[in-house]
Amino acid sequence: MSEPRNPPSGLRISMTEPIRSFLLSASKDGDVPRELQDLALNLSSQNNLHYKSFRSIWIRSPPSTRPPDLIRLFSGSNFILSSPKPREKSEELKARLRKLEEMAERKAYAELVKDITPRKNTDEPFSSYKDQMGFGLHVVLIMFTGYLVGYAAFRALFGHSPAMSAAGGILGLVFGMLVETFLFIIRTSNPDPRSSTSNTSKLKKNQ
Numbered sequence: 001m002s003e004p005r006n007p008p009s010g011l012r013i014s015m016t017e018p019i020r021s022f023l024l025s026a027s028k029d030g031d032v033p034r035e036l037q038d039l040a041l042n043l044s045s046q047n048n049l050h051y052k053s054f055r056s057i058w059i060r061s062p063p064s065t066r067p068p069d070l071i072r073l074f075s076g077s078n079f080i081l082s083s084p085k086p087r088e089k090s091e092e093l094k095a096r097l098r099k100l101e102e103m104a105e106r107k108a109y110a111e112l113v114k115d116i117t118p119r120k121n122t123d124e125p126f127s128s129y130k131d132q133m134g135f136g137l138h139v140v141l142i143m144f145t146g147y148l149v150g151y152a153a154f155r156a157l158f159g160h161s162p163a164m165s166a167a168g169g170i171l172g173l174v175f176g177m178l179v180e181t182f183l184f185i186i187r188t189s190n191p192d193p194r195s196s197t198s199n200t201s202k203l204k205k206n207q
Contacts, residue, residue: 019074
């Protein structure tokens, strides 16, 4: 036999011979309600029992049948503490934990191979507002210088003709634009020699 399907919650105590003897006598006592008699008989075969169940039987038992010494009755009995059920993690929390674990693994791997894998060149032209302003001012300066040089050269060659001087200035401006475009292509097509030198030195050091 076992305890009821929904036993009372709370403190449990281990079974002792005095407690078992009292339960057996209560299961045969006609002054005890039939339900508690069955409960007492059931509990007497267990290794531990709920204190609330024992207290219910104790209260309904006639005082004449109760053991006079409670200290002797509970002598040798121990408290039984049941560990709480572990909390189940929600699916959202599990997914978040998996994502954090993957991120930690990727970070640890990147930290492990950072001295072996060449660093990616993430420097792009005009990646900042300062670079854009600098390039714009440089283009304007080159075009203005080309216009002045062309204007002065055609003025010296063709006298004081305003039309020819203006044409020379326009040619100088166009020439300055072409020079600036050529220099820009060279700068963007060649990798940074400092970064390649740094990566090569790291690889040699690891070897």
